[in-house]
Amino acid sequence: MAGAMAARSSRRFMSTASKSWFGHVQPAPKDPILGVTEAFLADSHPDKMNVGVGAYRTDEGKPLVLECVRKAEEKIAGSNFMEYLPMGGDISFNNHSMKLAYGEDAGVLADKRVAAVQALSGTGACRLFADFQKRFMPESQVFIPVPTWSNHHNIWRDANVPQNTFRYYDAATKGLDFKGLMEDVKKAPNGSVFLLHACAHNPTGVDPSPENWKEISAFFKEKGHFALFDMAYQGFASGDTERDAQAIRIFLNDGHQIACAQSFAKNMGLYGQRVGCLSVVCDDPQQAVAVKSQLQLIARPMYSNPPLHGALLVSTILEDPELKSLWYKEVKGMADRIIGMRETLRTNLEKAGSQHSWKHITDQIGMFCFSGLKPEQVDRLTKDFHIYLTRNGRISMAGITTSNVEYLANAIHEVSKN
Amino acid sequence: MTTAMASSAALTALASGQEVLRSGVTQKFSGLRVAAFPLKKDNVALYVKGKSTSVMSVATDVSRFESVTMAPADPILGVSEAFKKDNSEKKLNLGVGAYRTEDLQPYVLEVVKKAEKKMLEGGDNKEYLPIEGLAAFNKATAELLLGADNAAIKENRVATVQGLSGTGSLRLGAAFIQRYFPGITVYISSPTWGNHKNIFNDAGVPWKEYRYFDPKTVGLDFDGMMEDIENAPEGSIILLHGCAHNPTGIDPTPDQWEKIADLIQQKNHMAFFDVAYQGFASGSLDDDASSVRKFVARGMEVFVAQSYSKNLGLYAERVGAINAIVSSADVAARVKSQLKRIARPMYSNPPVHGARIVANVVGEPTMFDEWRAEMQMMAGRIKTVRQRLYDELSTKDKSGKDWSFVLKQIGMFSFTGLNKAQSDNMTDKWHVYMTKDGRISLAGLNLAKCAYLADAIIDSYYNIQ
Numbered sequence: 001m002a003g004a005m006a007a008r009s010s011r012r013f014m015s016t017a018s019k020s021w022f023g024h025v026q027p028a029p030k031d032p033i034l035g036v037t038e039a040f041l042a043d044s045h046p047d048k049m050n051v052g053v054g055a056y057r058t059d060e061g062k063p064l065v066l067e068c069v070r071k072a073e074e075k076i077a078g079s080n081f082m083e084y085l086p087m088g089g090d091i092s093f094n095n096h097s098m099k100l101a102y103g104e105d106a107g108v109l110a111d112k113r114v115a116a117v118q119a120l121s122g123t124g125a126c127r128l129f130a131d132f133q134k135r136f137m138p139e140s141q142v143f144i145p146v147p148t149w150s151n152h153h154n155i156w157r158d159a160n161v162p163q164n165t166f167r168y169y170d171a172a173t174k175g176l177d178f179k180g181l182m183e184d185v186k187k188a189p190n191g192s193v194f195l196l197h198a199c200a201h202n203p204t205g206v207d208p209s210p211e212n213w214k215e216i217s218a219f220f221k222e223k224g225h226f227a228l229f230d231m232a233y234q235g236f237a238s239g240d241t242e243r244d245a246q247a248i249r250i251f252l253n254d255g256h257q258i259a260c261a262q263s264f265a266k267n268m269g270l271y272g273q274r275v276g277c278l279s280v281v282c283d284d285p286q287q288a289v290a291v292k293s294q295l296q297l298i299a300r301p302m303y304s305n306p307p308l309h310g311a312l313l314v315s316t317i318l319e320d321p322e323l324k325s326l327w328y329k330e331v332k333g334m335a336d337r338i339i340g341m342r343e344t345l346r347t348n349l350e351k352a353g354s355q356h357s358w359k360h361i362t363d364q365i366g367m368f369c370f371s372g373l374k375p376e377q378v379d380r381l382t383k384d385f386h387i388y389l390t391r392n393g394r395i396s397m398a399g400i401t402t403s404n405v406e407y408l409a410n411a412i413h414e415v416s417k418n
Numbered sequence: 419m420t421t422a423m424a425s426s427a428a429l430t431a432l433a434s435g436q437e438v439l440r441s442g443v444t445q446k447f448s449g450l451r452v453a454a455f456p457l458k459k460d461n462v463a464l465y466v467k468g469k470s471t472s473v474m475s476v477a478t479d480v481s482r483f484e485s486v487t488m489a490p491a492d493p494i495l496g497v498s499e500a501f502k503k504d505n506s507e508k509k510l511n512l513g514v515g516a517y518r519t520e521d522l523q524p525y526v527l528e529v530v531k532k533a534e535k536k537m538l539e540g541g542d543n544k545e546y547l548p549i550e551g552l553a554a555f556n557k558a559t560a561e562l563l564l565g566a567d568n569a570a571i572k573e574n575r576v577a578t579v580q581g582l583s584g585t586g587s588l589r590l591g592a593a594f595i596q597r598y599f600p601g602i603t604v605y606i607s608s609p610t611w612g613n614h615k616n617i618f619n620d621a622g623v624p625w626k627e628y629r630y631f632d633p634k635t636v637g638l639d640f641d642g643m644m645e646d647i648e649n650a651p652e653g654s655i656i657l658l659h660g661c662a663h664n665p666t667g668i669d670p671t672p673d674q675w676e677k678i679a680d681l682i683q684q685k686n687h688m689a690f691f692d693v694a695y696q697g698f699a700s701g702s703l704d705d706d707a708s709s710v711r712k713f714v715a716r717g718m719e720v721f722v723a724q725s726y727s728k729n730l731g732l733y734a735e736r737v738g739a740i741n742a743i744v745s746s747a748d749v750a751a752r753v754k755s756q757l758k759r760i761a762r763p764m765y766s767n768p769p770v771h772g773a774r775i776v777a778n779v780v781g782e783p784t785m786f787d788e789w790r791a792e793m794q795m796m797a798g799r800i801k802t803v804r805q806r807l808y809d810e811l812s813t814k815d816k817s818g819k820d821w822s823f824v825l826k827q828i829g830m831f832s833f834t835g836l837n838k839a840q841s842d843n844m845t846d847k848w849h850v851y852m853t854k855d856g857r858i859s860l861a862g863l864n865l866a867k868c869a870y871l872a873d874a875i876i877d878s879y880y881n882i883q
Binding site for chain 1: 531543764767
């Protein structure tokens with residue numbers, strides 16, 4: 001209808017008082033996550049804390065450029081190559097990414113049946129998959145956990161893929177609603193696409209156990225479901241890259257053909273470089289080539305080919321044994337600091353005399369903690385204590401340091417004691 | 419379920435006398451009791467009651483990706499791939515528009531090396547950019563396009579969002595058009611850069627073509643262009659190349675630009691400029707932006723997509739911007755917020771590296787002057803090569819054909835007027851790689867190869883139909 005109206009009178013775009021084509025364009029609502037940082041920056045209070053956006057900070061509260069990254073930058077400095085990458089990105093980067101995600105000795109890699117393209121970090125990888133799903137699995141819908149990173153909904157919406165949800169977080173236990181999850185897996189039509197967080201679930205920090213994963217995998221086989229793993233925190237969750245990829249290993253062992261959206265934003269600190277990889281396990285090498293070619297066809301009218309710099313850093317690090325081993329150390333260092341802060345925050349809350357259980361703080365894993373605080377309590381944290389977080393009660397552990405953890409604990413206690 | 423689970427379920431079912439069958443599977447095996455359990459989609463495990471249980475697959479998988487066919491090779495990027503595979507010494511890559519030195523080597527600009535060195539020493543962090551990109555870059559790019567003292571900038575009427583080079587910036591504009599001007603048709607030149615159609619297709623925006631290239635003159639079909647723009651329904655969107663039209667190299671004259679602007683205003687159309695070669699066409703950054711500035715000076719609302727792939731040689735770093743120059747500051751703020759809303763589910767925020775390079779070069783007067791000089795050098799080399807090619811063609815071709823279009827065309831590309839069969843001959847016989855529409859990239863040509871290329875063109879033009 002809109003098209004017909006527009007065809008009859010495209011003048012309607014011009015007929016506003018301001019004689020502008022754009023008169024009818026409304027201001028977009030603020031992004032819930034990025035809006036938090038904006039508000040934080042505008043606050044001048046000395047004790048302010050930003051536990052909103054998920055970017056790692058040192059114990060001094062500073063952004064961190066990993067040493068392995070600096071060394072890689074020096075190594076590649078002065079290179080004379082800035083020509084276009086292929087549409088599918090840097091081949092060496094793709095190979096390293098796949099090995100990291102699936103395991104050095106993965107059968108699917110030896111069989112050469114994984115289609116992989118370099119993508120614009122995790123977002124870009126998810127978007128390529130969503131557009132691919134729309135085009136090649138047009139009858140399917142995507143099942144997204146509740147809750148999830150809010151941009152997941154935007155991605156599949158803009159890709160015009162119908163969305164549904166499955167239960168994930170249990171507010172009563174502040175843990176996994178495994179029963180609800182399995183029920184929803186069962187209810188979904190056979191062959192549905194499920195978005196799973198491989199590790200360090202965002203925003204809850206609640207991950208299935210290996211036993212849970214095995215049951216999920218088995219049930220998926222029965223239902224013929226397709227798993228897309230969003231892996232944005234490999235290495236960052238437990239400190240061990242192999243351990244963090246357990247869910248993927250389990251699914252591969254069970255013979256699933258999965259897809260994986262990887263990001264190097266957090267685990268290599270390459271946020272602004274936009275480095276990621278989308279890989280899809282196919283039947284055979286021919287199909288992998290075909291799938292890759294179609295993914296490239298989606299990328300070409302979006303950005304032609306992906307940016308070089310970040311991918312070059314990642315391959316430089318992963319192909320140099322010394323740099324790779326340095327990276328393992330550094331990512332473990334980041335994970336350990338987070339784990340330490342979890343313990344300290346919980347201890348401080350208990351010391352403050354809180355009557356609530358804060359066990360979930362140390363049970364949860366990764367960058368985020370789903371505190372269980374209600375929106376009104378969050379508002380008070382911000383208004384009274386100048387602590388900035390998203391209204392769902394998600395705390396970015398990376399924003400906590402030994403200097404401010406006590407302040408945070410006391411503030412949380414203040415707003416949550418009854 | 420796993421085969422182990424199926425197996426134990428089968429034993430139970432068979433023991434209790436159940437026959438659990440899936441449709442499509444044969445029921446009778448000479449009276450033997452059969453149980454079947456689904457394993458994978460369309461794959462079935464059969465259990466036969468007897469001395470032992472066993473698993474058989476009776477139906478083959480229907481692959482999830484059965485419908486995925488091999489995509490055709492990209493007509494432009496595929497050319498370089500074919501070139502790499504060719505072993506002939508004589509081979510010449512005039513396919514993709516990437517600048518080469520006189521030695522036919524890729525070229526990293528000196529100012530870019532300096533900027534990168536500065537960035538390395540400065541130890542910049544690698545944090546997320548805001549969704550709209552690097553502020554310093556956005557400021558620099560708008561000023562480069564419109565002029566630092568431009569009224570629209572001073573009045574905050576320019577919404578600038580950093581995009582993934584020209585492609586990404588065009589895509590943001592296209593997605594915005596689909597969302598806010600649904601049903602409006604975008605008119606693109608015939609011919610145009612191949613990826614324009616893909617971009618509007620994937621964004622769900624209908625497009626039509628307006629006449630542009632005149633094969634008789636190997637120049638602009640101005641009357642045809644004006645007629646088609648006139649006939650487009652009022653309030654359409656017209657995609658224009660700001661300078662150095664790709665693939666033809668044919669630009670309207672300043673007077674023709676005035677007439678085009680008049681007509682677009684008269685028809686209440688909106689112009690969408692693709693500016694991928696600012697500075698690269700004439701060698702002058704300001705002159706190459708004059709078409710855009712003309713429109714903006716008239717108070718027209720326009721979209722402009724910019725790229726730094728060619729003029730700063732930043733191909734692989736994907737640096738560009740989408741600009742909406744609109745009627746008021748309030749409108750600009752709203753439009754910017756909606757462009758961001760399109761970018762967020764595509765890639766969240768743009769890559770920082772290339773944007774920092776641009777901000778460093780454009781934002782620092784000495785570097786900026788050095789950049790100007792390098793740009794003039796690159797544009798100058800192209801002009802020199804055009805002259806030599808023209809000289810060779812005119813000398814070798816005794817028929818009196820007018821090859822002067824080679825000199826009149828501007829920028830990286832030349833539309834030779836060769837058709838597909840002739841272009842194929844260029845490749846198959848002469849190992850000259852170009853796109854099938856007859857486009858050659860002069861950036862990939864040097865003086866030494868002009869004679870050879872002239873021979874190839876003359877042979878293909880006259881001997882192949």
